[in-house]
Amino acid sequence: MTNIDSPAISETQAYVPSAIADAGFLRNLWYFALPGRELAKGQFKPLWLLGEPLLFGRTNEGEVFAIHDICPHRGIPLSYGSFDGREVECCYHGWRFGPDGRCTAIPSLVDGQSQLAREKIRVRSYICREVQGIVWVYMSEKPRAALDEASLPPPPALPEVTADQLQIVDTLDFPCYMDHAVIGLIDPAHGPYVHKSWWWRPGSSSYEKTKRFGPNDLGFTMLRHKPSKNSRAYKLLGGAPETEIAFRLPGMRIDHTKAGKHTLVNFTAVTPVSENMTRVSNLIYWTTPWLTALKPILRHFAHAFLQQDREIVMIQREGLKLRPSLMLIDDADRQAKWFYRLKKEWQASQAEGRPFANPITERTLRWKS
Ligand code: FES
Ligand SMILES: [Fe+2]
Incomplete structure (x- = not known):
């Protein structure tokens, strides 16, 4: 984690910190991503967060997801491709990815060539929740696979509203x-x-x-x-x-x-x-x-x-x-x-x-x- 050089805090005096460093972000917290209504079914939307390119989408079933907006093949932002409500397709060679980031298709492979390799390919995915009209994303230090999702705290709740x-x-x-x-x-x-x-x-x-x-x-x-x-x-x-x-x-x-x-x-x-x-x-x-x-x-x-x-x-x-x-x-x-x-x-x-x-x-x- 990048260190944030917070100024020393004095409760009683005015003080002049040497500088407030403009670097680093807190991790392992929920961040506001976007209002849910900005994502219709079958749509996706790129958004940078904490210096990372994310691609948010909503499946045909209405589920919101977020994956890294970079194709693992040659680094093309996936947001230049297309989304049919089920899979995101890269615009360069047509590789396809599911909402969980797994690679589901490599069109250049012919029969007999390894589908096994494909199954191991995945784009980083992020934990998202949609509550009270807000899409939250959990920006963790560790990759998603290393997290115990069930034990995460819920995203922040607003009082009383729907x-x-x-x-x-x-x-x-x-x-x-x-x-x-x-x-x-x-x-x-x-x-x-x-x-x-x-x-x-x-x-x-x-x-x-x-x-x-x-x-x-x-x-x-x-x-x-x-x-x-x-x-x-x-x-x-x-x-x-x-x-x-x-x-x-x-x-x-x-x-x-x-x-x-x-x-x-x-x-x-x-x-x-x-x-x-x-x-x-x-x-x-x-x-x-x-x-x-x-x-x-x-x-x-x-x-x-x-x-x-x-x-x-x-x-x-x-x-x-x-x-x-x-x-x-x-x-x-x-x-x-x-x-x-x-x-x-x-x-x-x-x-x-x-x-x-x-x-x-x-x-x-x-x-x-
Ligand atoms: S760069 Fe995405 S499929 Fe090749
Ligand atoms: Fe203000």
């Missing part, structure tokens, strides 16, 4: 290393500057916030609270909305708002494409029927919001080229510090073959935004 309540899907590629996109997700202090919009925050209002946080299985949760008075968008929900925001490794935020009997889940997943490209996906689920009438407007606002986060990353890229030292200051940056601690502990637990011990303890954070 696939048919998925209303808005948006994806943007951020030209940065994954960590910068993750920190943007859990950085409460950029709101009044980056997300300056009449519909989100009137004028330049900024308030002191006091929030209680606690650990969850793979991260931390901002415990249930009433949304801040200055976020108008939430008022549309009606009732007395209460929100809980969970952050989990490898990089996802689950924002769960309940208002009366209704639920809104705003899920953001950060998936590394490569070391300098990161895909940020935003999926919004709700159960409130009248919100559906507002879907085009909400989609527009959600996209504008994500676009603002992307723009700041584009600007940041100019500075990061010079590899400056970066700072994480006090409670406003506490969640970013926690992210680095979580990553470090995940790597240590994997390297030592022991269970993950969440280093976060319950505490209150205070900041102005």
